[in-house]
Amino acid sequence: MASIQRTSPANDQRENGRQHVFDAIRQAGRIARIDIARETQVSPATVTAITSELLSAGLIEEITPEGDRTGAKRGRPRVALKVRGAAHLIAGIKISDRSATVILVDFEGQTVGEYDHELPGPVMSAEEIVDLVMRALAGACAAAGRHVREISGVGLGLAGLIDATRNFVHWSPSLDQRNVELGRMLSDAMPVPFYMDNDANLVAKAEQLFGEARNVSDFIVITIEQGVGMGIVIDGKIYRGERGCGAEFGHTKVQLDGALCRCGQRGCLEAYVGDYALLREANIRGSAQPEDDLSALYARAKAGDAMARSIFDRAGRMFAMGLANVINIFDPSLVILSGEQMTFDFLYGSDVLDRVKSSVVQVDAPLPEIRVHKWGDLMWAKGAAACAMEGVSELTIRNLGADAA
Amino acid sequence: MASIQRTSPANDQRENGRQHVFDAIRQAGRIARIDIARETQVSPATVTAITSELLSAGLIEEITPEGDRTGAKRGRPRVALKVRGAAHLIAGIKISDRSATVILVDFEGQTVGEYDHELPGPVMSAEEIVDLVMRALAGACAAAGRHVREISGVGLGLAGLIDATRNFVHWSPSLDQRNVELGRMLSDAMPVPFYMDNDANLVAKAEQLFGEARNVSDFIVITIEQGVGMGIVIDGKIYRGERGCGAEFGHTKVQLDGALCRCGQRGCLEAYVGDYALLREANIRGSAQPEDDLSALYARAKAGDAMARSIFDRAGRMFAMGLANVINIFDPSLVILSGEQMTFDFLYGSDVLDRVKSSVVQVDAPLPEIRVHKWGDLMWAKGAAACAMEGVSELTIRNLGADAA
DNA sequence: ATCATTTAATTTGATCTTTGAAAAAAATAG
């Protein structure tokens, strides 16, 4: 097995090069050595050296040249390289309040299998979560005709305040206790690297690796699930504040002494756009029977019900204000609004986006691009898989040097 | 003279090492080689090699050992190294609406001279600014008994939207035109590197090099002058969004469709806490003669005038809300509130800080530290000098390799 | 067919850096 120890001094430099080259290959999908050299600013000689290492380690593979021959008409044809999917099997799991969704992907990011595991209840003990994860992984593997032992890394997505650097759960709505060393417990139950993070960062990773933010080094992702989440990527890395719990977009205040939030404070954005906030308003306004179905409320708004429409309107205005604040602070080049169906209609609509644009500081430079990305319900699990994939890549490449000895 | 060309491949690595070591020395003030090795994770052998280069280049110097002998009782005594102040003379200039303040510092950051230059008027043409800078530098040098030609770098602070990476002024209240290549014009007038930035980033640099944020890699600085500014430091570097004009804290919205801001939008924080916002309120409220002196208004508030007090109260509440939002988004380890006298009393008071703390998402981890830093009126110029100092250091060290050839 | 041409990839030799280990230097304790 590979060891973590530092082997030789210059090995450090080489590891860096390997990481660079591998990233370039993953980003490009398929790319010839000469183009890697151009992109990474590394000499062709070194690219040859590094790719040959990666090839013999089985992490990448050559593509048998097809009849494309783009560009050049003469000369030795370039042979493209790509990540070798079979090199690793990666799992991503997202635990929501109803179920655990698992996705299996290969090292290229191709989906190998999906699986959904019902939850006994929305809140569990740490031991139950560990057990659940193990059974979900087993189920997913069985369904895909793979074996659990083939998995080389697992990403886990949880709502709440997660410290991803320590695989530590400050708090999660799925857990019945605070401050859990969940990462350690999982590693004890299954000897593969685990990677945990909160929902929004998950989606940020997914956008970066598979989605709208490929080749973008600074961007922001906003997601809406139960609450409102934000993922910040600066310089290619997820930014996670000091205590590992930054980007609490949902709890930025949009109104002085405003509506009561479930966090106990007043005026949080979430207290205006969250599910419970919308339903609360609908109920207060004197409807005969208590409203508890958001889609029904939404249907009424669409049908023209003034009261229902007003509820969604205010949510949209507040959301626009919060988002504009984030843009004013970060001035990112790209903002991605990720979400599922309904979110789009009432929060990601053009009227809201227009409002955002008119609330951003104006300069003689184009406004940041706001892109809307409609994912399927596997978005979260895919993000978890993306995190694990990144982690496994880094680990494998680091260990290449040590193993060579 | 030194050239910018890349010399050898591995030179890159060496430059990195030099930069690291030099930073360690500057940060520590005085430090022995063995401790540099410990801190930078570089071997003692390499530290010796690098420091000997820096020594012979005159950038650092050995300190004649004094009778301290901290710690160890036997063995060869460590000789401390420090930055050699005489290596460079650096100037920092801040242009406000009334005057241009110049500070001269040596390479250690020690103040060598100060100088204040009256402005003909608050708004000038680009040519007038260039001229003004030249005359201010000359004046400062004359007063300090130095020659302008000794200066190796100049930092310039301006209010407005500045793109520091290109030394480009999108807009500044001091300039009568937009989109000015001020950096190029200055370089044409005087052949030294110029470094420009907006006020808040300036102060952030000053805090990082000379102030409260030494050895802190992630922090936020809030400053109040005419408007409200923010500087963000992530991973030791100033964060400047995509268009080079992020961190527009003053124009984050704290009220939906709120008070009119001079930027033309509604609800900006600045429209509640800026000088003009406070005076505007005071005047609207039916006082006999128009109020145009903020300190008079403030005195009335302190004396118990309910109306005046209410004005400052609201400003404080809005400020707290905006600051809490920033903290919720960034989760920084340190927030520094930098400013001059009056700001403290009504915005940086304990009641406002308490309000901030109670609006931040609560976790089982200590809240970010909020430190208040009262600078003299040289704060801005010092920040400009800090920027220049950093730039000159980097440049000098980069050129070491080239010059050696 | 064969050869010149073109482009991609690999090999080779030189240059540099970093580092561990050994040596030297500079002090104190006994």
Add this chain to the structure above:
DNA sequence: CTATTTTTTTCAAAGATCAAATTAAATGAT
């Protein structure tokens, strides 16, 4: 005066990167 301790420097070994030269693999032209 010698042994010990700690810091600094020297030295040789181990790699890494790159420019230049070479090889490989195609197409066009004659």
